[in-house]
Amino acid sequence: MNIIEIFSSISGEGLRQGLPATFIRCAGCNLQCAWCDTPESQGAGTGMSIGEVVSAVSAGMPRYVIITGGEPLLQKEELTALLVALRDAGYCIEIETNGTLPFTDVQEFATVSMDIKCPSSGEESDVALLADLRPEDSVKFVVMDRTDCLYAQKVIESHDIAGTVFISPVWGGNYREIADFILEEGIEARFQLQLHKSIGVK
Helix, strand or coil: CEEEEEEEEECCCCCCCCCCEEEEEECCCCCCCCCCCCCHHHHHCCCCCCCHHHHHHCCCCEEEEEEECCHHHHHHHHHHHHHHHHHHCCCCCEEECCCCCCCCCCHCCCCEEEEEECHCCCCCCHHHHHHHHCCCCEEEEEEHHHHHHHHHHHHHHHHHCCEEEEEEEECCCCCHHHHHHHHCCCCCEECCHHHHHHHHCC
């Protein structure tokens, strides 16, 4: 697999926010979001075998693994082999994906955290993939402004989403404005700030 880095930290967002986790950051992405906070993931990364990745993960303490990127699903064959190895080793796994590639064939091994790209990102996700989310999965809308909020609202209200819905402001944005929008519009979503950035960790 092509890997940018493997490290342990506190999970900063999603269903398991606040839990210790080991992150596997995969190299390569098929999008270039305007507010991407991990531009290094666009690079080629370092080639690692599945065994090397599992060994690096096992060197840390957390039993919860988050596979992120970049876009992990670009390496589907290697990713599947890694998921089998991690599951067999007893790890709880989550995959973060940008909502552009099908993910049903990895749900046997992991929960899915899907992004829906909003207008300010300059990119677009495939909202049809929302139908494949299960109750144990989640979807996240990263929003910059009211335009993004209105887009998120439209998608949420026009799709039957089984998983947990998060609305997460772009770091440094107007958090109160976005929280007020959720309250005023009665949107069924969980407002969530990026904990890892608040406490100054990866």
